[in-house]
Amino acid sequence: MTTYTDAELHDLAQQLRVDAVRAADAAGSGHPTSSMSAADLMAVLLARHFRYDFERPAHPANDRFILSKGHASPLLYAAYKAAGALDDTELLTFRKLGSRLEGHPTPQRLPWVETATGSLGQGLPVGVGIALAGKRLDRVGYRVYVLCGDSELAEGSVWEAAEHAGHEHLDNLTVIVDVNRLGQRGPTRHGHDLDAYARRFQAFGWHTVETDGHDVAAVDRAYAEARSTSGQPTVILARTLKGKGVAAVEDREGLHGKPLPEAAEAVEELGGDRGARVDVQAPPAARILHAVRSGHLDLPRYEVGDEAATRDAFGQALTALGTARGDVVALDGEVGDSTRAELFAKEHPERYFECYIAEQQLVAASVGMAVRGWLPYASTFAAFLTRAHDFVRMAAISGAGINLVGSHAGVAIGEDGPSQMGLEDLAMFRAVHGSTVLYPCDANQTARLVGSMAELSGIRYLRTSRGTSPVIYPPHEEFPVGGSKVLRSSGEDRLTLVAAGATVHEALVAADELGAAGIPVRVIDLYSVKPVDRGTLREAARATGCLVTVEDHRPEGGIGDAVAEVFDDGEPGPRLVRLAVRTMPGSATPEEQLRAAGIDAASIVAGVSLLVEHAVTP
Known part of the structure; x- marks a missing residue:
């Protein structure tokens, strides 16, 4: 291992x-000043504390690094170059068409990036998920480092994550906050008041270290203190200056997100391009034994004519899947007794994670566990997943494979009223790139x-219902996705x-009548x-001439729109x-709710009768 002096x-x-200056200058855009403030923090981490094999990004003992302030990507790419992971030619393709070096880093392009960032306040929540996996699932001694900006600490999701990490005693997690005082349009809320941030983290059970972010010896001591802290996550609050090292931009407002005006002079002031490199420590030998399949999947079976809730079937099926596959983990938002995720918790407590009522953290932790190779199923009420939409959106950008389950969907839940009814969830998940959206009607399905x-x-969403419904399919029936x-x-x-x-059951009653x-x-x-x-819907259209969609959802973005899009190719539909x-x-009762919404069997009969009366039949 190479030993680096403070001067080095x-x-x-x-x-x-x-x-960072050169990359932004070549691109004509970017955030060099936000990168310059954190350069000392990154240099010390890479040279003295980070353990990583860039040729084997999937190495089980690699430490994990997340750049939560994703706009400072020039710093990350400069670090990759210093570590020998990419060369100078590629560095100068920053933000250009076809380049791997996007304005904000994504794992879809670069194997060393853990998760997509750029929507601020998400790096730490995902980092908590990775740290949880390391602590409770992988049981390997890797550490998780998250570099945050001070501006993003205004996001509530940061404090959901901070409380979760403190509660779980994640001493394998270190957060570095680049407190450079300046946000996009001016000073941040707390400026350089490190103690203001420290009090907040301490309230959630964190060990805090306040330091000068430009004193490499002090930064080195801070990292060492974090590594030696047991039973608590650590936050390093580093006082820095935006644009550090170049007098024309240092600690000055109005320069966020802009290349330096005189890049060549700035490079000269910084001592020129000296081609410094770093020998990153190798990770220790380690193995993670993921029991992907440990048995036959024996799904629950229900008899035709029985009454069962699809949420019950979800909980029972997930438990069975957890028995068959050792890589399945379940997360819930303190409603496991309602979503039925508690059934999994009773059978597989070591792979169950209670996220409490923090839906953003629920989704973020799922992403973090998926990063580490686990197969997460996260559940809560369908209505409450809307709070985490941005996390779902960013998970898709990351290419994360996560399963989300929303229970208590639609007006059919009854008396709880509209605040508990998922009526927008199908639209939300259909709009996510590469998503799969499933809505079963009975227990076997x-x-x-x-x-x-x-x-x-990708992102998979399953919608379940609160009340019981008749089982209409036999246990052996197949339901291919699509x-x-x-x-x-x-x-x-x-x-x-x-x-x-x-509404399937309402449609069947209506059809019989x-x-x-x-x-x-x-x-x-x-x-x-x-x-x-598409094939079945087009055949039905040819045969009957009229399609009536019936959904327990808002008309925008749900089943009606999914069907309409089948016929959007310009041909007569x-x-x-x-x-x-x-x-x-x-x-109201579920029956009253369906009737009031006009989606019960009687409403369907009345509507169809009126349509047929006035229609020209095919």
């Missing part, structure tokens, strides 16, 4: 500043889809009802909302009619 550390920090989710990639089920069909069908989840009245209709169970079964929740619900 200072020289390395200056090189990082030089390369739910169990099968829970198992199928484990084999998918498919649907035609439950009623004849050559005389006058139109097609397209439903999912709770309409058939008895001489109006045969087709019924499709669209359990895969994304990807949608069928008549499309949407029954959805258009009013603001109050408290």
